[in-house]
Amino acid sequence: MSKPQTPSRRVGVIGLGTMGAGIAQSLRRAGHDVHVYDIRQEACAAFAAQGGVACATLADLGAACDIVVSVVVNAAQTEEVLYGAGGLAAALRPGAVFVMCSTVDPNWSIALEARLEAQGILYLDAPISGGAARAAAGEMTMMTAGRAAAYEVCGAVLESMAGKVYRLGDRAGAGSKVKIINQLLAGVHIAAAAEAMALGLREGVDADALYDVITHSAGNSWMFENRMAHVLAGDYTPLSAVDIFVKDLGLVLDTARSTRFPLPLASTAHQMFMQASSAGHGREDDSAVIKIFPGISLPEAK
Numbered sequence: 001m002s003k004p005q006t007p008s009r010r011v012g013v014i015g016l017g018t019m020g021a022g023i024a025q026s027l028r029r030a031g032h033d034v035h036v037y038d039i040r041q042e043a044c045a046a047f048a049a050q051g052g053v054a055c056a057t058l059a060d061l062g063a064a065c066d067i068v069v070s071v072v073v074n075a076a077q078t079e080e081v082l083y084g085a086g087g088l089a090a091a092l093r094p095g096a097v098f099v100m101c102s103t104v105d106p107n108w109s110i111a112l113e114a115r116l117e118a119q120g121i122l123y124l125d126a127p128i129s130g131g132a133a134r135a136a137a138g139e140m141t142m143m144t145a146g147r148a149a150a151y152e153v154c155g156a157v158l159e160s161m162a163g164k165v166y167r168l169g170d171r172a173g174a175g176s177k178v179k180i181i182n183q184l185l186a187g188v189h190i191a192a193a194a195e196a197m198a199l200g201l202r203e204g205v206d207a208d209a210l211y212d213v214i215t216h217s218a219g220n221s222w223m224f225e226n227r228m229a230h231v232l233a234g235d236y237t238p239l240s241a242v243d244i245f246v247k248d249l250g251l252v253l254d255t256a257r258s259t260r261f262p263l264p265l266a267s268t269a270h271q272m273f274m275q276a277s278s279a280g281h282g283r284e285d286d287s288a289v290i291k292i293f294p295g296i297s298l299p300e301a302k
Helices: 018-029 041-048 058-064 075-083 106-117 131-137 148-161 174-202 207-214 222-233 242-257 264-281 286-292
Strands: 010-014 033-037 067-070 097-100 122-125 140-146 162-167
Touching: 010 018, 010 058, 018 033, 018 041, 018 067, 018 131, 018 140, 018 148, 033 041, 033 058, 067 148, 075 106, 097 106, 097 148, 106 122, 106 174, 122 148, 122 174, 131 140, 140 148, 140 174, 148 162, 174 207, 174 222, 174 242, 174 264, 174 286, 207 222, 222 286, 242 264, 242 286, 264 286
Parallel strands: 010 033, 010 067, 067 097, 097 122, 140 162
Antiparallel strands: 122 140
């Protein structure tokens, strides 16, 4: 079922990776005037060919849009987007909203809200989850927190982007905290799924049969069903890379360390992803964490 049309807004999207490209398409499909920027100009040109507007610079995008959705990898890239040479922050008009969708340290997000407020710019702490397919369908999940004034400006735009928009607080921080808790579970589930599949391969169980049984049994998880399908196909094309979980589980552990809170499962999963990354698999799909297990023969690409 298609979503109801909302009043058109001029919206900027920064970062046309697997999630950002889907967000831009969802916004355009909902009738918004979508401007895009990515360091890969060919990605911008491809979107413009479908009816969007490609911006040559961040300043151009900021001058054109009252709502900007940033879908870059991390806090460092967000800093560069906002405050690097020719950055966005100087181009945004007072009252514009910057929607930050990256997975970051919650304390960094809280500080960013204060910096932007000092310039008269509204901010939403708004990490996302759901994967590329849900982003493209406008059905991803957003974990948001921010001032009521920011929601007043961009609430309808958020509904165009996502199937679930959770409002978790009236100041930044809560969105990022919930997201890293989600990433704790996601990382642990992928690591556990890889461990289970690796044991099955080591014991000589037919991998396809094992997958079918587990996905119809109590041991199943969304991550087992999704990621172990990649393993069976022998396809480690990165939809979400190993190094993403090196970063995200690192954020989880940093947050817990600040209050001396123990996270034994997250710590182990982080070490597994670190091992996979140091073995040269960091840019492969996160299901490649299974490659750390010795003495198994993985399915080959079909």
